Amino acid sequence: MTTRPETTVSRRAFAVGAVSAAAGLTIGFRWASAQAPQGGPAVPPMIRANPQLDAWVRIAPDGRVTVMTGRVEIGQGMLTVMRQVAAEELDVAPDRLFLVSGDTALTPNEGTTAGSLAVKLGSTALGLACADARATLVGVAAAAWNVQAGQIKVEDGQMIGPAGQRMSYGDAAGSISLSRPVDVTARRKPASQQRIIGTSYPRVDIPAKVFGQQVFIHDLRPDGMLFGAIARPPAYAARLAAADLAAVKAMPGVVEVVRDGSFLGVVARREEQAQAAAIALARSAKWDAGAPLFGGKGIFDHMLTAADAETSVLHTAKGDAPAAAATRQAEYRRHFQAHASIGASCALAEWKDGRLTVWSHTQGPFPLRADLAKALKVPREAIRVIHAQGAGCYGHNGADDVALDAALLARAVPGRPVRVHWAHEEEMAWEPWGSAMITRLTAGVSATAGLTAWTHDVWSFPHSTRPGSGSGCDLRSAWYLADPVAPSKAAEIPLPTGGAARNAVPIYAVPNQAVTLHFLPTMPIRTSALRTLGGYFNAVSSEMFIDELAAMSGRDPLAFRLANIRDQRLEAVLRRAVEMSGWTPRVVVRRPIEPEMVGTGIGLSRYKNLESYVAVVAEVSVDTKSGAVRVLRLWSATDVGRAINPDGVINQVDGGMAQAASWTLQEAGRWDAGIMKAVDYASYPIQDFSATPLMSSVLIDRPEAPSLGAGEGSQAPAGAAIANAIYAATGRRVTEVPFTPERVLAALAT
Amino acid sequence: MASLNVNGRSVSVDADPGTLLVYVLRNDLALNGPKLGCGSGLCGACTVHVDDRAVRSCQTPLSALAPNARIVTLEGLGTPERPHPLQAAFIAEQAVQCGYCTNGMIMEGAALLAATPRPSEAQIRQQMNANLCRCGCQQRVVRAVQRAARGGV
Numbered sequence: 051m052t053t054r055p056e057t058t059v060s061r062r063a064f065a066v067g068a069v070s071a072a073a074g075l076t077i078g079f080r081w082a083s084a085q086a087p088q089g090g091p092a093v094p095p096m097i098r099a100n101p102q103l104d105a106w107v108r109i110a111p112d113g114r115v116t117v118m119t120g121r122v123e124i125g126q127g128m129l130t131v132m133r134q135v136a137a138e139e140l141d142v143a144p145d146r147l148f149l150v151s152g153d154t155a156l157t158p159n160e161g162t163t164a165g166s167l168a169v170k171l172g173s174t175a176l177g178l179a180c181a182d183a184r185a186t187l188v189g190v191a192a193a194a195w196n197v198q199a200g201q202i203k204v205e206d207g208q209m210i211g212p213a214g215q216r217m218s219y220g221d222a223a224g225s226i227s228l229s230r231p232v233d234v235t236a237r238r239k240p241a242s243q244q245r246i247i248g249t250s251y252p253r254v255d256i257p258a259k260v261f262g263q264q265v266f267i268h269d270l271r272p273d274g275m276l277f278g279a280i281a282r283p284p285a286y287a288a289r290l291a292a293a294d295l296a297a298v299k300a301m302p303g304v305v306e307v308v309r310d311g312s313f314l315g316v317v318a319r320r321e322e323q324a325q326a327a328a329i330a331l332a333r334s335a336k337w338d339a340g341a342p343l344f345g346g347k348g349i350f351d352h353m354l355t356a357a358d359a360e361t362s363v364l365h366t367a368k369g370d371a372p373a374a375a376a377t378r379q380a381e382y383r384r385h386f387q388a389h390a391s392i393g394a395s396c397a398l399a400e401w402k403d404g405r406l407t408v409w410s411h412t413q414g415p416f417p418l419r420a421d422l423a424k425a426l427k428v429p430r431e432a433i434r435v436i437h438a439q440g441a442g443c444y445g446h447n448g449a450d451d452v453a454l455d456a457a458l459l460a461r462a463v464p465g466r467p468v469r470v471h472w473a474h475e476e477e478m479a480w481e482p483w484g485s486a487m488i489t490r491l492t493a494g495v496s497a498t499a500g501l502t503a504w505t506h507d508v509w510s511f512p513h514s515t516r517p518g519s520g521s522g523c524d525l526r527s528a529w530y531l532a533d534p535v536a537p538s539k540a541a542e543i544p545l546p547t548g549g550a551a552r553n554a555v556p557i558y559a560v561p562n563q564a565v566t567l568h569f570l571p572t573m574p575i576r577t578s579a580l581r582t583l584g585g586y587f588n589a590v591s592s593e594m595f596i597d598e599l600a601a602m603s604g605r606d607p608l609a610f611r612l613a614n615i616r617d618q619r620l621e622a623v624l625r626r627a628v629e630m631s632g633w634t635p636r637v638v639v640r641r642p643i644e645p646e647m648v649g650t651g652i653g654l655s656r657y658k659n660l661e662s663y664v665a666v667v668a669e670v671s672v673d674t675k676s677g678a679v680r681v682l683r684l685w686s687a688t689d690v691g692r693a694i695n696p697d698g699v700i701n702q703v704d705g706g707m708a709q710a711a712s713w714t715l716q717e718a719g720r721w722d723a724g725i726m727k728a729v730d731y732a733s734y735p736i737q738d739f740s741a742t743p744l745m746s747s748v749l750i751d752r753p754e755a756p757s758l759g760a761g762e763g764s765q766a767p768a769g770a771a772i773a774n775a776i777y778a779a780t781g782r783r784v785t786e787v788p789f790t791p792e793r794v795l796a797a798l799a800t
Numbered sequence: 801m802a803s804l805n806v807n808g809r810s811v812s813v814d815a816d817p818g819t820l821l822v823y824v825l826r827n828d829l830a831l832n833g834p835k836l837g838c839g840s841g842l843c844g845a846c847t848v849h850v851d852d853r854a855v856r857s858c859q860t861p862l863s864a865l866a867p868n869a870r871i872v873t874l875e876g877l878g879t880p881e882r883p884h885p886l887q888a889a890f891i892a893e894q895a896v897q898c899g900y901c902t903n904g905m906i907m908e909g910a911a912l913l914a915a916t917p918r919p920s921e922a923q924i925r926q927q928m929n930a931n932l933c934r935c936g937c938q939q940r941v942v943r944a945v946q947r948a949a950r951g952g953v
Contacts, residue, residue: 124898125897125898125899125900125935126897127897250894252891252894253894253896255896255899256890256891256894256896256899257880257891259896259899259902260874260883260887260890260891260896260899260902260906261874261875261878261879261880261883261887262831262832262833262873262874262875262903263832264832265832265899266832266835266899266900268826268835268836269826269832271827271830277827320815320819320823320827321823321827322819322820322823389934390934391900391934392835392837392838392843392845392898392900392901392932392933392934393835393836393837393845393898393900394836394837439898439899440898440900441898441900441934442897442898442900442934442935444934471836473839474837474838474839474840474843697894701894701897701937701940702897704936704937704939704940705897705935705936705937706936707936708936708937708938708939709934709935709936712936730838730840730842731838731840731842731843731932732840732842736932736934737932737933737936737938738929738930738932738938739924739925739926739928739929739931739938739941739942740925740926740929742925742936742938742939744939745939
């Protein structure tokens with residue numbers, strides 16, 4: 051057995067050549083004469099950004115159909131969805147499509163694959179472009195045969211006329227050009243005519259993953275590849291005083307030792323040699339310790355007293371309301387939480403003739419390229435970023451950062467590709483974390499259980515500090531260089547989507563509302579997007595509060611919600627989930643402590659107030675001796691409008707619920723004076739089989755409704771349902787996530 | 801030089817005896833099945849079979865292997881043409897999200913099925929408990945093992 055002679059890199063290079071040759075076009079084609087049409091129908095945002103039709107689809111004379119998406123696969127089945135959409139609109143068999151994804155030289159620039167927007171934005175644009183291409187090709191045959199376009203059928207790229215005439219897409223492609231703006235008046239198929247969209251088409255990437263084929267960036271092994279590793283400072287604020295590079299360079303296998311300011315790394319022939327050398331280098335180096343994290347204060351103290359907090363009222367509503375018969379206020383807290391991917395971040399980089407190629411599992415190849423250019427001080431045109439799959443990231447983890455690390459190390463060995471695969475502990479310590487948060491809510495309730503007023507205050511660090519988001523460079527090692535490039539100033543994402551304030555606007559009908567953000571832009575522990583951003587904890591807080599208001603009003607949690615919902619789709623998922631669970635109405639009251647207490651709770655959310663509607667019912671058991679909470683069952687109902695791949699949606703819903711159960715019950719960052727210390731699966735445990743509840747999930751199908759984002763819809767309602775089930779079981783509220791045994795015991799003692 | 805029996809073939813690799821098996825399989829032998837996960841034996845992504853037992857290759861230096869140890873990776877377990885029943889079941893159940901843990905899930909599950917052809921759900925969850933999936937696919941993984949145990953139906 052030997053190293054396979056044909057690496058993915060060379061195969062990709064071949065594929066790249068094939069695409070360019072097929073189109074007869076060079077890189078940069080999509081910017082030529084690209085003008086969005088003026089007036090007329092609304093232009094989908096991704097078409098506005100990438101108006102040329104051949105940026106999305108190309109037909110070669112041999113009939114090969116290439117579709118291009120700026121979206122990337124992050125383990126959620128998006129490339130299968132894109133294939134379904136393109137195949138549907140083009141009438142080409144899905145497995146015959148050649149799909150190119152996330153390559154700055156070849157695909158449309160769709161920014162970042164995040165925020166549950168791949169289907170909503172990405173597939174909408176691709177579907178429209180493919181519908182336009184199909185109509186154009188059919189037009190060729192219609193003219194040739196002198197028939198109406200509507201008389202022509204298409205079967206797997208073969209056009210068939212009313213008299214049995216046949217013409218392939220490849221034949222028709224020769225007489226037209228797709229190098230023109232997408233016709234945004236092109237009509238997509240109505241749901242009633244769809245045959246691939248709306249079916250659970252099997253994920254195209256699963257067989258390769260099940261048989262150990264080359265799929266992941268970690269599996270790329272171009273000829274001559276070397277391995278890199280970074281010697282990390284002992285604390286985020288530490289800076290390098292001195293290092294003995296020569297001693298490390300003499301270690302086995304070491305090819306280069308790189309120092310640039312406080313950035314320190316090694317390149318070696320073998321992976322384990324690179325890691326051993328990096329550890330030795332980090333230990334032998336002299337570092338100047340920085341200031342202690344949070345000035346040595348507790349995290350929640352720090353958040354409530356930070357001098358740089360930016361307070362702003364983001365949302366208000368005023369209306370007539372009856373007098374409040376009762377009012378309530380509450381405060382909830384959430385600790386820092388991590389992405390904790392099973393596979394740590396990895397990148398492959400190669401410099402050749404002053405040009406850099408980076409293979410990365412980034413969620414945004416174009417934004418990454420922009421920040422790489424800033425850090426490396428080269429024009430972005432000198433850099434090509436090609437997406438290759440990584441382990442699930444669940445938001446902004448180390449994927450982008452490691453790309454700069456690989457580029458910095460590879461620059462020391464031009465012509466040699468360098469792969470850097472962070473250690474798991476390195477990922478946990480150095481990736482951005484999901485922010486700790488504090489929420490304070492107040493509300494008034496009328497004598498007839500109607501909400502009269504609602505305020506929601508949230509204290510939070512930033513939830514989006516991704517590359518490409520500002521004037522600075524948001525790749526970590528850039529901050530440690532001799533000539534550093536500072537990060538961009540962090541900013542809140544405006545509502546309605548929001549970042550820190552995501553889902554802080556109530557989903558219930560309340561006449562008087564206010565949402566206030568206390569934004570903490572300085573990040574002693576760096577924070578960024580963890581799946582749902584602030585949405586999980588804001589919605590969990592709201593749903594915890596709703597159950598407390600229901601109890602205050604002497605109402606069953608279901609009845610109280612129904613009395614305050616005006617959105618029929620929200621009501622429909624709620625009714626469906628409680629029906630599945632066999633909900634028994636009851637008022638939450640303090641109960642005498644028994645050894646084991648079982649309860650059920652509801653969580654309801656509409657992600658971002660814009661995307662999927664999800665209702666969850668949880669059944670939990672509380673061991674009142676140990677304080678341990680066990681989630682026994684989760685039932686969920688989801689409405690995503692048109693589900694392009696129903697099984698794919700269910701997979702996301704269930705996965706999101708399991709992940710949220712883990713966040714809610716067991717995950718919290720811990721740090722010392724300088725750095726995160728919860729860095730492995732012992733100190734930062736995540737859900738295992740014993741902690742994964744039984745789950746039953748259904749979709750409420752709405753084929754005629756637009757598709758809504760589904761990848762982040764279930765976390766908040768699952769967390770809320772678990773919180774409320776503990777509340778229902780015991781009549782006591784645990785207010786700080788995660789609900790560890792210690793916090794549960796403390797609540798039981800009240 | 802070290803000699804190994806991997807997926808039924810004898811191979812020799814130029815690596816120190818202290819080198820961890822996961823690096824040899826992935827980097828010297830270009831096998832993609834075993835994944836480097838936590839590197840501490842806590843996640844199971846690197847699992848291979850050594851003499852039919854599920855073993856964490858990130859915790860196994862070459863020097864710990866018996867001279868004629870038979871090492872089987874995901875690639876040796878089955879192929880698209882002749883899949884192991886559990887590989888077929890993972891596809892049938894779509895028991896994957898990102899797929900990084902999949903190697904370990906299949907190798908651990910296949911070892912379980914070899915020893916216990918009809919495991920209960922509790923046995924499956926217990927045996928697989930040290931294999932972590934961050935995407936939250938555990939329920940589908942259990943169903944895939946159950947499907948394979950039923951003969952694929």
